[in-house]
Structure formats: C-alpha cells, structure tokens
Amino acid sequence: MQKPTLIVALAALALPLLVTSASAGPIERACRQADGGNGAVCACIQQVADMTLRGADQRRAAKLMKDPDLAHDVWVSKRESDDEFWERYKVFGDQAGAYCGG
Incomplete structure (x- = not known):
C-alpha cells in the first residue's frame, strides 16, 4: 500500500470519532x-x-462539483495557481475514489 493511501486509511479510522454529521463540510x-448524493459516500468524501x-x-x-464548466475552465487554465490547485484536486479525487x- 502506498504511504499516502495508508495515511488516509489510518486517519479515516479515527476521524469519525472526531467529526459529527452536523458539521458537514463544503x-x-x-x-x-x-x-x-448518497449521505454515507458524501461523508466519506468529506473525510x-x-x-x-x-x-x-x-x-x-x-x-x-456544482459547476462542471468551471472545472473545465480550471483544468485548461494556464495560470500556475490553477495548475497547482488541479494537482491537489486530482490527488484528493484519486484518494477519495x-x-x-467501494
């Protein structure tokens, strides 16, 4: 198992003890x-x-997530800040997936 995936898995085991469903994030x-969206899956993705x-x-x-056209704009942007965000967003997406x- 890759180190970042292991960290996510270990932290995810402890996180439900610290976070309540009333504190849903963005x-x-x-x-x-x-x-x-499925509540359990959405909560997992937030974790x-x-x-x-x-x-x-x-x-x-x-x-x-709310505006796919905006996602496309960020993806094709030539701004360095957008590129850096997109890389972090891809890592998040890969780990959430x-x-x-499943």
Missing part, C-alpha cells in the same frame, strides 16, 4: 446536492477532503 454539502485539502481548496472543489469507492 464537499459533503456539494456532494449531497449533486444528484441527491478524505479534510485530510487532503485546505479549507480554501475544499470550497473551490465544492464549486467545481480509492477509499470511498
């Missing part, structure tokens, strides 16, 4: 709004976001 809220993305990145990622995908 990713979880956006996930639930998108096509009536991964809490471990991999800063608050500002989480809010930005939530906007991308691995941990929450």
